[in-house]
Amino acid sequence: MDPVPPLPDQPRITNATLSDVARAAGVSAITVSRALNQPHLVRPGTLAKIQAAVRETGYAKNRAPAEHGTDRSKLVALILPTVANPIFADMVQAASDKLTDAGYQLLLGLASYEVWREEILVETVLSRRPDGIILTGTLHSDNTRRRLQSISIPIVETWDLTPFPIDMLVGFSHEEVGNTVAARMLTKGYRRFAILTADDPRASRRHLGLQAALGRQGIEVVATDVVPTPASLQLGREGCARLLARHPDIELVICSSDTLAQGAMTEAVSRGLRIPDDLAILGFGDLNFAAHTYPPLSSVRVDGSLIGALAAHAIVERLTGVPPAKRMPAVTDTGFQLIERGST
Amino acid sequence: MDPVPPLPDQPRITNATLSDVARAAGVSAITVSRALNQPHLVRPGTLAKIQAAVRETGYAKNRAPAEHGTDRSKLVALILPTVANPIFADMVQAASDKLTDAGYQLLLGLASYEVWREEILVETVLSRRPDGIILTGTLHSDNTRRRLQSISIPIVETWDLTPFPIDMLVGFSHEEVGNTVAARMLTKGYRRFAILTADDPRASRRHLGLQAALGRQGIEVVATDVVPTPASLQLGREGCARLLARHPDIELVICSSDTLAQGAMTEAVSRGLRIPDDLAILGFGDLNFAAHTYPPLSSVRVDGSLIGALAAHAIVERLTGVPPAKRMPAVTDTGFQLIERGST
DNA sequence: CTGTTAGCGCGTTCAA
DNA sequence: TTGAACGCGCTAACAG
Numbered sequence: 001m002d003p004v005p006p007l008p009d010q011p012r013i014t015n016a017t018l019s020d021v022a023r024a025a026g027v028s029a030i031t032v033s034r035a036l037n038q039p040h041l042v043r044p045g046t047l048a049k050i051q052a053a054v055r056e057t058g059y060a061k062n063r064a065p066a067e068h069g070t071d072r073s074k075l076v077a078l079i080l081p082t083v084a085n086p087i088f089a090d091m092v093q094a095a096s097d098k099l100t101d102a103g104y105q106l107l108l109g110l111a112s113y114e115v116w117r118e119e120i121l122v123e124t125v126l127s128r129r130p131d132g133i134i135l136t137g138t139l140h141s142d143n144t145r146r147r148l149q150s151i152s153i154p155i156v157e158t159w160d161l162t163p164f165p166i167d168m169l170v171g172f173s174h175e176e177v178g179n180t181v182a183a184r185m186l187t188k189g190y191r192r193f194a195i196l197t198a199d200d201p202r203a204s205r206r207h208l209g210l211q212a213a214l215g216r217q218g219i220e221v222v223a224t225d226v227v228p229t230p231a232s233l234q235l236g237r238e239g240c241a242r243l244l245a246r247h248p249d250i251e252l253v254i255c256s257s258d259t260l261a262q263g264a265m266t267e268a269v270s271r272g273l274r275i276p277d278d279l280a281i282l283g284f285g286d287l288n289f290a291a292h293t294y295p296p297l298s299s300v301r302v303d304g305s306l307i308g309a310l311a312a313h314a315i316v317e318r319l320t321g322v323p324p325a326k327r328m329p330a331v332t333d334t335g336f337q338l339i340e341r342g343s344t
Numbered sequence: 345m346d347p348v349p350p351l352p353d354q355p356r357i358t359n360a361t362l363s364d365v366a367r368a369a370g371v372s373a374i375t376v377s378r379a380l381n382q383p384h385l386v387r388p389g390t391l392a393k394i395q396a397a398v399r400e401t402g403y404a405k406n407r408a409p410a411e412h413g414t415d416r417s418k419l420v421a422l423i424l425p426t427v428a429n430p431i432f433a434d435m436v437q438a439a440s441d442k443l444t445d446a447g448y449q450l451l452l453g454l455a456s457y458e459v460w461r462e463e464i465l466v467e468t469v470l471s472r473r474p475d476g477i478i479l480t481g482t483l484h485s486d487n488t489r490r491r492l493q494s495i496s497i498p499i500v501e502t503w504d505l506t507p508f509p510i511d512m513l514v515g516f517s518h519e520e521v522g523n524t525v526a527a528r529m530l531t532k533g534y535r536r537f538a539i540l541t542a543d544d545p546r547a548s549r550r551h552l553g554l555q556a557a558l559g560r561q562g563i564e565v566v567a568t569d570v571v572p573t574p575a576s577l578q579l580g581r582e583g584c585a586r587l588l589a590r591h592p593d594i595e596l597v598i599c600s601s602d603t604l605a606q607g608a609m610t611e612a613v614s615r616g617l618r619i620p621d622d623l624a625i626l627g628f629g630d631l632n633f634a635a636h637t638y639p640p641l642s643s644v645r646v647d648g649s650l651i652g653a654l655a656a657h658a659i660v661e662r663l664t665g666v667p668p669a670k671r672m673p674a675v676t677d678t679g680f681q682l683i684e685r686g687s688t
Numbered sequence: 689c690t691g692t693t694a695g696c697g698c699g700t701t702c703a704a
Numbered sequence: 705t706t707g708a709a710c711g712c713g714c715t716a717a718c719a720g
Contacts, residue, residue: 017713028691033715043689058494061471064411065714069696073408083436089427096427096454105468108452110440124449127405150402233636266636292577292610294638361697372707377699387705409698413712 016057025053036061067129076104076315077125080136081113081200084230085257087285088136090304091158091311095134098312102320104131111136113200113229119144126151132315138162138169139201154318156311160202161333169331170310174202177300177336178209181282184338185252186217190280194250195224196239196260198231203256206284210254223247227260236263244271244279251280252344258283258290258299265293265343280344286337296341306334360401369397380405411473420659421469423453423462424480425544428574429601431629432480434648435502435655439478442656446664448475455480457544457573463488470495476659482506482513483545498662500655504546505677513675514654518546521644521680522553525626528682529596530561534624538594539568540583540604542575547600550628554598567591571604580607588615588623595624596688602627602634602643609637609687624688630681640685650678 018029025032027046035042035050042050053059067073076099080088096106107130109121119141125133126147132154138161140148148155148166155167160174185193193214197203211221225243227235236259243250244267255261261283265275273279275295283290286301310332317327362373369376371390379386379394386394397403411417420443424432440450451474453465463485469477470491476498482505484492492499492510499511504518529537537558541547555565569587571579580603587594588611599605605627609619617623619639627634630645654676661671 018715019713029713030692030715031690034690037715041689046689060467060491062473062713063471064408064415064417064473065696065712067696067714068408068412068698069713069715071408071696083427083433083440084430086428086430086433089430089433092427092452093454096452100454105472106452108436108440108450110437110444123404127407128449129406129408147404232632234632237636262633263636288576288578289606289633292581292607363697373697374699374708375706378706381699385705390705406697409696409712411698411712412714413697413699415712 016059017062018059020057021050021053021059024057025050071129073129073131074104075107075128075130076132076134076312077107077109077128077130078134079109079111079118079121079125081111082230083108083110086287087302087304091308094305094308095312096308098309098316102312102316104316104319115139115141115144122147131319132156134158134311134315135166137202138165140166154315156314158307158311160205161331165331167330168311168314170307170314170334171332172302172334172336174205175209175212177284178206178211179213180336180338181206181254181300182210182213182217185254185282185344186214186219188344190252190344191219192247192249192251193219193221194243194247194253195221195256196236196243196253196264197224197226197256198229198235198260199226200229200256203284206256207254222250231257231259231263233259233263233266236260237267238263240264240267244268252276252282253279254282256284258285258287258297261297261299261343262289262293265297269294276342276344282344286339290339291341293343295343298338298340298342298344301337301339303334310334360403361406362403365394365397365401365403368401369393415473417473417475418448419451419472419474420448420476420478420656421451421453421472421474422478423455423465423469425455425457426574427452427454429629430631431646431648435652438649438652439656440652442653442660446656446660448660448663459483459485459488466491475663476500478502478655478659479510481546482509484510498659500658502651502655504549505675509675511674512655512658514651514658514678515676516646516678516680518549519553519556521628522550522555523557524680524682525550525598525644526554526557526561529598529626529688530558530563532688534596534688535563536591536593536595537563537565538587538591538597539565539600540580540587540597540608541568541570541600542573542579542604543570544573544600547628550600551598566594575601575603577603577607577610580604581611582607584608584611588612596620596626597623598626600628602629602631602641605641605643605687606633606637609641613638620686620688626688630683634683635685637687639687642682642684642686642688645681645683647678654678 018032021032022029111118122144135157138157158170160171195207223243225239227239261281268279283297283299286299290297290299362376365376366373455462466488479501482501502514504515539551567587569583571583605625609625612623627641627643630643634641634643
């Protein structure tokens with residue numbers, strides 16, 4: 001079907017307005033507006049005339065005056081660090097689907113894990129008067145918090161929990177992840193822990209939780225290696241190599257993402273280490289590939305799609321006037337799950 | 345730093361307008377507008393007064409009236425099939441960076457490889473009068489083409505080449521990929537080819553190109569297996585299993601993505617097949633992980649970041665009035681590269 | 689079911 | 705360097 005020659009039809013009248021359509025249809029502008037937005041309020045005959053006139057004039061809807069007049073933009077902003085991390089890509093996909101279904105469009109802002117970027121993005125985004133905002137994390141600049149608290153649209157913070165959300169919250173406790181991992185790995189007999197983490201605030205929280213939990217058992221993390229975001233297999237290999245160089249006797253490397261973990265495994269295997277006997281490795285995210293590495297990767301499963309869908313859902317519920325009693329709670333713990341597959 | 349208690353400051357006056365700020369600063373609204381958008385046209389003293397008034401009133405910019413009045417939205421729409429495929433995620437990231445730098449915001453639409461969804465998305469997106477549009481592929485509905493041809497904003501089609509672009513084009517030839525792969529694999533001595541492909545129009549084009557090139561040598565593809573999008577490792581395994589069940593003697597499986605290829609490799613290895621001697625496998629995309637599979641995956645490298653950056657760049661150049669002579673060409677071939685690593 | 693009136697709050701254009 | 709007048713095109717509110 002492709003390539004295709006240029007279509008014969010010539011450009012229609014661009015920028016036809018409602019009045020143009022109205023004139024062509026022999027009705028008033030407001031009737032055209034109704035025909036387009038609330039067709040059930042218009043008599044079928046009139047509707048047909050108007051539809052013909054729309055085609056004839058090549059009319060394309062124009063939301064700018066509508067937004068100006070009504071202050072409803074049908075826009076929802078999603079602000080996240082990056083879309084290169086598959087857990088965020090999943091979130092975007094799920095949020096986009098839900099929002100599109102509900103008649104909203106997605107304004108995307110990527111903040112690269114930097115609070116100051118987020119601040120700028122929020123300010124820019126607010127200039128479009130979005131009907132709702134989805135943020136990543138609960139760590140924002142004071143300006144951002146103040147600005148967001150002063151407005152009355154639904155806001156969802158995601159991927160985290162906090163006692164002081166700006167508005168709504170969909171996520172899980174990163175400290176709790178650390179606790180759970182510590183408890184389980186101690187049970188399995190590991191004592192010499194290393195951390196391989198990307199430079200990401202939520203990952204740090206998980207590892208602080210881990211260290212605290214280990215500390216309560218009198219155990220210290222032997223070594224920590226921090227790599228820049230976004231993580232890659234290469235960074236995982238290199239990080240693992242540094243850890244092993246400094247501390248050849250570590251038993252377990254806990255990684256802040258599956259990608260780092262897979263890179264670390266590659267390094268370990270290439271050195272002839274047996275996994276998990278010589279070196280155990282734990283990932284985070286539990287991405288699709290975790291079940292398909294050699295050996296299959298143990299990982300903490302979190303669900304980006306779920307977070308995206310729930311966040312979008314929370315916003316749409318508010319906007320469509322679902323009564324508070326029937327809405328999802330303002331704080332939703334999406335949970336996580338430690339999955340063991342053979343690398344620990 | 346987190347959790348954080350609620351900030352003490354109370355909500356400022358929401359929806360303060362330029363006039364409110366003007367009153368507080370003792371100037372006219374238009375001067376405030378200038379102070380915000382073209383500060384160099386305002387005397388420093390006045391500027392300072394206005395900045396104070398902005399803080400005092402909690403003024404937040406409002407683009408709606410501006411858009412209504414001027415028909416420039418500072419919005420660029422990016423329409424693609426999905427963001428779950430990392431090559432598209434790379435593209436989004438790169439495009440977003442470029443556009444943000446140039447002062448534009450990103451409106452994201454996901455069309456799931458379906459032309460009718462794209463048609464709806466384009467129509468919806470046009471209602472916001474974006475300053476530019478980036479599309480994926482060159483295959484659109486007649487309505488979409490007609491609509492887009494009738495408007496005068498910069499439009500870039502991506503990930504493909506065609507003699508009849510709507511406006512600008514950034515991509516590579518999928519038929520050419522097929523040709524190149526065929527030529528090289530024939531040279532290496534493979535004769536019994538199988539195809540494992542996701543249900544995606546550009547992938548199909550590549551495989552048609554492959555089949556045509558093989559046909560010219562009197563060789564037929566032994567078997568084809570089509571899986572739904574989005575691809576996954578699991579689908580790759582299953583597809584490979586089906587191919588081997590039907591035709592145990594195939595020598596080479598050419599996959600429409602690295603993900604499928606890796607899944608296929610997993611299946612082959614689990615059956616005790618040696619790669620590439622018993623079965624060779626070729627991927628597409630050359631994602632980061634391709635170099636880190638066992639054996640490392642041969643793949644056709646394409647660069648999503650490059651495509652995203654060039655597409656955004658082309659739009660910005662037009663919008664910022666770079667003279668045609670200094671602009672990038674309307675059609676840019678981003679090329680591809682066959683990388684052999686050990687799986688072929 | 690359809691029409692009339694009025695106003696949303698900016699930026700553009702021109703004048704001072 | 706600053707200001708005044710105007711209009712962008714739609715929809716809310718009310719009337720018929």
